[in-house]
Amino acid sequence: MSHDQNFKNLILDYPREAIAFFAAAEASALDDAVRILPVRQEQLQERLGERFRELDVPLLVEWPDGRRAALLFVLEEETDPHRFSIHRLAHYCLDLSELLATVRVVPIVIFLRQGRFATELRLGGDTQSYLDFRYLAYPLFQANARDHYDSPNLVARLNLPNMAHAPADRVETYAQAVRGLLTLEPDTERRLKYIDFIDIYAQLDENERLIYQRDYAEEAKTMSAFAERFIQQGVQQGIQQGVQQGEARILLRQIAQRFGAIPDNTRQVIETADAETLLQWSDRILTARTLDEVIH
Template identity: 65%
Template sequence: MTHDQNFKNLILDYPRQAIALFAASEARAIDADARVTPVRQEQLQERLGERFRELDVPLLVEWPDGRREAILFVIEEETEPARFSVHRLAHYCLDLSELLDTRRVVPVVVFLHAGAFPEQLALGGDAGTYLDFRFLAYALPRIPARQHFDSPNLVARLNLPNMAYGPEDKVDVYAHAVRGLTDLEPDPERRLKYLDFIDIYAALDENERIVYRQRYPEEVAEMTRFAERFIQQGLEQGLEQGLEQGIEQGIEQGLEQGLEQGLEKGRQEGIGLGEARVLTRQLTLKFGPLPEAVLTRVESADADTLLLWSDRILSAKTLDEVLQ
């Protein structure tokens, strides 16, 4: 998955927090009554060329009671500042302004890597400037990570690894990002999703993961307990669904056969909800990056084996003790 897609997912999952972080000066006027919705890209494809479709995450902020005029936030992630085109962004914002019949458009660019970039586009002649286009720039590598260690904004906490910090602070930055995820995001699916986001951008090596486990044992234990609960919840949900289906099948095919098939289907569906992925996360948190052979074993293991390994992980001191 590309950096651009990672950030699109982040902004679409947490639009208010994204606006609050990346466009703070404009976000102050957005109260709890405002409604924030993404502008569906399908509505833009016929109007805009293919080269523009990957640029945007447009968020429309509206007040249902009509007391304020709607405002459109256009948030672009740019990995390499040298590739950023202010002309392209200006063109895109003008197209959106015409398409949605509004002049209330806030262009925002989030820069992932360090580097110089143009901060405005001014077109004119000798007598004056006739187009002056500016945008809000949020250069993550220029933002001190420590300023956001205890931020209540989940988008800020998830982006701690992309902010500025010294090599000696890398493990602490990772820990505060993970702690923000566990404290601020109750949904288990999103926790798993954005733990991957943190891992991708923090990129801890094996030694740094060892330091993390030693320095933050409570966080490691919390994520392990969460993973176990997620496995159990998935299995129970799958069994329940399978049992219901089995009863329905039993009416037509015989109750006993239907229940048996339903229970088996439920068990398989429960395992299919992410147990292999969760176990991989548990093993990585406890033992560091996993060899390819171990990843293959986990992905190909059956339901009973995955549950057995999950039971062993808390007491095991080595990877071999889990997978023996």
């Protein structure tokens, strides 16, 4: 299980909500007009080379009217605080600051588990400090889940199982997370994607799941219906894809037998054509004198 990837997906899918939840004070200056753009990891790797450290999700916030300079949020998830390196984070933020030509950088670290971690880094001599680096620490395990049961922020609701709650409240905390997902996210595919996120971190046992299905029957039924419909769509798409791939392979074999070697661009056209088009081309091969007569 990659907690790092789970949180990268969460932040990339809901960047505005993530900033609002994990960096509330900084987010207060962001109005609806701002544009939030993820900084591509491929771009960073290409331009930073060996200095590249894939440990965060950089989000660049821009004011289209230019009234303020762009602001870079660097969010990192850390499951085990003992593995966290403030030196590494400081180094990365300096790299990004230089690369993107900005000193407006907000580093944020989301801690999932308890443990000790450094909160500031100072470099200096006997007379003064020459580098003073700090970041926003958000220890999810210290947040009180009950305080966020009715939050309108989807990132907060999805993370309820990661927050502090009594063992007796596990089912209710799970239910409030699912309710937030159903209320705040209208997209079916994302609902199914993030019910998995909730399940991963809630880790309800079989008895707790039975209690949830009994006490929150309507919501449990709704999620089951979404899942069933999504699976049926996936099966149908899989069948159609299988038919298309099979017809493409047959046509490619017929063409090779009739006309010899197949150019790469022609092979790509055939492999990406829909099933109906492939059937038409298969009929043409019986009378075609050239390859062009088959696929044009």
